[in-house]
Amino acid sequence: MRYEHVVSRMPEALKQLISSQTWCASYIKEGVSLPDLLTDRKYLLRLLSHLSVDEKNTLRLILCAFGCESFTNAALEKQAGLRMAGAQVAIGLVGLRRAGVIAAFRKAWGEQLFVLPEDAFEAWQGLLFPSVKLKTTVDENALELIPAGSTQTIGSQEEEATVHPRGLAQQLFHFMVACSQQSSLPLTNKGTLHKKQILKLTQHLTLPNDLLRAAGITYAFRDIYDDGAALMLEMAIRMGFISGQGDQLVMCKDAFLTWLDDRYESQQKALYGVWRQLQLPAPVWLQHGLAWMERAETGQWVELDAIVGAIMDCCSEYDQLKEADSLSRALFSCWIAPLSIFRFIELAADKEGGVWFRWLISPREEWESEAGISDDPPNVTEKQSTSSSLYVQPDFEILLLPDVSLRTEWEIAAFADLKQTDHVRTYRMTKEGFYRAWEMGQSSEEIISMLQENAYYDIPEPITITLRQWGEQTGKMHFEEVTLLRCRSSDIADALLRNEKCQPFLRERIGSADFVVPKTQLPQLTKCLESMGYNPKSSRKDESDPGVNTAAKGSYGNQTTGLFYSRDSIQLYEMDAELPERDGLYPDMRDIPSSWLQDFRSYHGSTRKEMIRKAIEWKSCLQLRKEGQNRFIIPRSLREERTGWILEGLEELQEIAWSGEDWEEMKLILPGINDKDI
Structure with a gap:
């Protein structure tokens, strides 16, 4: 919260x-x-x-x-x-x-x-905790990079998990492209996507199967979604790229395109913000580790042991931690490893086996931007990198270099199919892909122009010839969505044709009593019919466009919750605005002598016991004077014995057990009342 x-x-x-x-x-x-x-x-x-x-x-x-x-x-x-x-x-x-x-x-x-x-x-x-310092280094030659996805921890090396070298933003992009190419995203009665469709949407994902479990994150429908599919859906929903609409999911294209217009680092930073939020509120040791890590400058190598040491400094005095080794393993599995897999950070090892990290993004700027400090304007850096950034091969393959923006790749994915995703992404132009782009309004000349603007070299002539041929073939016929106006009799149909206001909207008469009406002109025709005294009604429910949702136009980020169970349960409860008064902490305070609070005195044994019992009841303190020194005591119990009574309590983190004869004078201390000079 x-x-x-x-x-x-x-x-x-x-x-x-x-x-x-x-x-x-x-x-x-x-x-x-x-x-x-x-x-x-x-x-x-x-x-x-x-x-x-x-x-x-x-x-x-x-x-x-x-x-x-x-x-x-x-x-x-x-x-x-x-x-x-x-x-x-x-x-x-x-x-x-x-x-x-x-x-x-x-x-x-x-x-x-x-x-x-x-x-x-x-x-x-x-x-x-101002004294905590992080250990950094600028000598990269002393470090050896650890492959992304390695499960290495201090003193161990295990098998590497398969990860995408460009990180989470690239994987979410492929997922959203797959969503955009589906005719619809219907949900089952349980509220999940169909398994066959999940396979299509996630075919290009490379994420470890136990990623979320290791991070301590739980989600609904684990029997349907694996960790990769669940993470992509959650990211898309929280970024505002996908939302629920009745019995289906719909793509919010405007929010997605806004994100595509950012620099790649900014796209990664936005996803880091979502991942960070999914982890909060985290166990206290992880919160401290997260905050200390975010203090590191982008590109600066920081020793992981320094983070562990900082956590120990912050938490160990209250017994929140046991061992540094177990803390290192826990920090690595639930926080460090996912950040490495998503390419938010990079890991390296020194000659002694110690692990170091450095940020590949600027995590703290994300929170500064929320406070009103704007990042670099979107589009500027990306637009500069879109020219001359791909190769068009004679075999209809398109090779996208690592610096190609996701916005440019989105335009490529509209008419080409992804074959391989790595630092260099490979797409192949096919007739099916071309038809897909044509249905979205792209012509062969627009595709050719887009390739010419971004290619390093001229497009091979056979490619342009084929694209134009495909364009000629696709323009000969097409399906058009129209509405059928059905009249009860031919007399009514004739009357509509005689009406000067209605006649322009009646495109074609079918049979004796039906007309074809363009869908875009339906509202105007409806008004005309109502003015004639008719009340036309549809034979089916009006359905909105399943592919468009304008709820999140032009923005993205943490729109709604999705599959993941929230850790922030406190938001479910009512806020308690009633503030107790300090005097309410000490009921019946007026019944005790004021001298107990004001002066040091050598009280009788029975009075001493009464003061101790009152201090225990109110969970307050005692100030005792022993051998000329003032001693601050937190009383815990008063034990009666045959030889007398014993005060048990705490003094400066040490347990004490004093008899009634072990001090000369005493005073009752009530925090908030008479403790200012202590």
Whole structure:
């Protein structure tokens, strides 16, 4: 869940409460939005300076133990362990909610859930763990590239998976081309594509069979779709290229063409954004690893062990991790390996067997563009690379070089069939492919012109002759979609012909009482017939064009969910806007003597026990003075023995067991009330 979703569901009173706070009031007056205030590092740095010690410690605890996963109050208190008292955690959580940092939701049965929205995770990680540094190198000669798809981890080498050298964007392109060449994409009663059609759509995919399972992603209809087919459908749906329309899927061509107009790196970056979103909210260790990886500059080699070490620094103090080796294997299988297969990153090994990675895309720019920082204008780089980028062979094959844009390849795929996909893609022109293009409105001269503009050398003469011959053959006859107007009698048909307004729309009379009407002129004819007193109706339901969906014109990206089960279940619950008052954490506080909170005193043994029990009840703290030193204690229990009683608790991460005679004076500490000087 992101802050924009949280703010959109936030009651106005809570928005006003957050906006009126000292740290952000001036920014709000300048027009800065709440989502920007709560995600931008420069604003969060100021907020950090306004947080209390308990609020900072609680936020660090959340970042270490949960990340962007939802949590309960009890789970948060349990994770505090030896470090914080329950009241300190509760006070810190209330303060973070008032600042807008943490959002609260409530299940139907009343249980509260809390969450740190994912788009602030990276900024808070950098602010709370500033000392973590990544190990990089510029000496590429000391590294040996690991083939994409290799399942190599630290100290092992296994069989390589077959992958496409150009990455995920190229594979999604082939999938969408196959979709566009189907007459329709009907769904079964279960809501899935037919198996034969799935085989046609995925015949050019090269993805490992266990890709999604290894990444911890689950999806519907596993008995119908393999991992490759499910991933392509999910990507197409979330990018807005495909949508459901009744009992079929339809291609949203405008959104797809908009994506094709981008540079290839931008196309890859958009898909990385979808893949990243599919992983969130991830286990906390993976969230930290993901954020640290995205800090690396594009093209810069970073040691994978450095990422593992950074994760350990962020999570180990709260027992979220066990061993570095097991963490390395988990990180590789569920995150590193898929990024390599999709060609988002490149891997290499050093002489000692250590694994390094570097980005082939600029992942952080994707999130910057969402915040309003635009990338390079689409079309510019791609358009420059479309000239002289392919070879037309005498055997009707077309060879596309690696730098050919997907938009150019889309134009080639309209009239040629893919034979081989690699860095160099091979297409073959066939009569069937030409007919397919002709049905979409392309002529032989347009195809020849397109090839001449993009070919390195002149097109072989036999190719142009054959294309023109095919064009002559296809133009001699064609099917045309028309509507049949059927009259009940010949008298009615004669009356229509005598009407000057209706007569131009009646193209041809068939028999005594029927007319052929062009489909495009049907609305005008209908108005004329209604003005004559007739009420024509269709004998069939009006069906929209199955190949067009204008719901996503001119845009793409995260349009809707598809087959994959969402990990972000908290969005299903109602937002809890009620903020507890700090005094509510200490019921009946007025019933205790004020001196317990104000002064150090040497109380009687019975009073000491009463203060300890009250501290345990409120999950608060005690400040004890022993041998002239003040000791801060988190009490856990009061144990009665024959020889006296024992206070058991925690002091500076250490367990203590003191008798009532082991300190001179004491004071009850209530976080948020009298703990400012501690």
